[in-house]
Amino acid sequence: MFALNILDYSPIDEGSTAREALLQTTELAKLAESAGYKRFWVAEHHKVMSVAGSTPEMLMMHLATSTSSIRIGSGGVMLPHYSAYKVAENFRMLEALHPDRIDLGIGRSRSYLKVNQALNGNKQISYDQQIDDLQQYLTDSGELVATPVTETSPELWLLGTGGGSAELAAAKGTAYAYAHFARPAASGVEVVKTYRNSFRPSKLLNEPKVILAVFAVVAETAEEAEEIAKAFDLWLLFVESDMPPPYYPSIETAKARGFSAREQEKVDKNRQRMIIGDAETVKAEIERIAERFKADEVTIIPNISGAENRMNGIRLLAEAFGLSKS
Template identity: 55%
Template sequence: MVSLNILDYSLVDEGSSPSQALHETAELAKLADQLGYKRFWVPEQHYAYSIASSTPEMLMMYLATVTKRIRIGSGGVMIPHYSPYKIAENFRMLEALHPHRIDLGIGNSPGGRLVQAALHEEKGETKLPYEQQVGDIIKYLTDDIDSEHRFQKLIATPAIESKPEVWMLGAGGRSTKIAAENGTSYIYAHFFHPSPTGKEVIQQYRQNFQPSIFQNNPNVGVAVFVIIGETEQEAESLAQAFFMWLVAIETAKNPMHFPSVETAKNYIFSSFEQQKVSQLRKRAIIGTPSNVKEELLQLAEYYHADELTIVPNFPGADKRMKGIELLAAAFQLGS
């Protein structure tokens, strides 16, 4: 059976606060741990009022402390903004305190221009190529002092024996090639950009995979938005709130909160927004637990995926907790 994971955005629900959202993420992680999910990841989202997870490493440390078994990871760290050495130190610290439970998901999303300007202020115009940044992180995580490198003898501390799992995140392009060449896992962002070429991209990763110190065989994940209701009607009402929120996010409106079911019910989509919603449906699986399970398994079969990561972006912490519980029962996790 394919492994099941969660990527949680720490949504700031209507009537809630960012602080409460982060505590709700912790409760969701603890429940996922008890239910038998394999991984629980959090993203790096800057200047998004309705998403509380801006610094995944800090949230990961808390989540790893309040859980026992589940792997905790970043989905992902946007490494062009940061020093590869500092990223390696951060994740070695996490791994040292929570050995064999830490995932480093690496991404390349730059964020908006204002975010980029603030994160790169006074860093100059010269930037390391993305491939080199990934290579640097791997050098530091593996204590490689034999290969040629501009900081050949430099070790990332704490110096420990275990390593976090490394995942490349993307929807094709460079991330697939980098994952294959460096022998890391790869996760395809179906929720971001479902494409007919996705199957091809994953096949290329498998064909070109080079065994590494991280793993001997390729490992593929697929991430998808999931909205789960006890009935089809409930799932659709939850989905309307999701569509309202994501349309706003992707048209640069930066909403303060994730809308409630009631707010979404009373919202009238423009003709442009209705067209957008029809496209968004391709990025999500919506329905009852049994229907969602069936579609997830079809998705895994289509992509030949080893793991599935659900992104439960629907309103209400109680609904999200109930949703992952119902899905775990449908998949018979932990049994």
């Protein structure tokens, strides 16, 4: 049986604020812990005004302090934006204060051009080299030591959607988180298989380990889940537009607005990225996909409208899977 995790974006609901969104993320993390989820990760998004999650390591410190046992992680830190040394120091600090509870998920998704320039100052260093540097800093295997020095290390996960990331994770000996929600193609099974077959042990990991990340919309009934999903459909359209509003649209807004014929085509395509339904339906689909990918863990992304809907969704799914409560 695979473990279940949560990845939260800290969505800013229509009529709400960034502060409220972050406090809602805190409550979601507490619920995930009590419901029996293994990990709670937070994302890094820049210039996406409808989500508050821009600095995962900062939010992680708050969440780790607000909980006691669930693993807290980044999903993920976009490494090309930063100094590998500073990332190592940040996560060693987290690990020092919360040993054996910290996950460092890294990725390389590019943001808006001006954001990239503001964050990294046009640094010229390869992602491959940054990962090598990061691993050295986390294992004290280079000349330069990242402090604080800790007895334990954060788990290192490489996030990706294709063969390149899978091969890199295998070559570097990191765990691999496959973003099925971003690219739900059948080829993903081969991507994960390539990672497992090519994996080379490292100082941080002896055997390959795979997380599969999925969008899930869970409600009491299939009809209610479909209503919630319509707001999700609209949010995805918004974030892909030139002028997205600074909030996550409500279910009422989505109902009143509707979709044009062209938008409906995009909605239909985006629906391939989601699992929608009551808890038993979503559970069955998650089990099917997890079996196809031979996943060790599945991460649920409850990026839906309404804090109560997010809380209720992960509660219902935990009950359907029979997770043990703390």
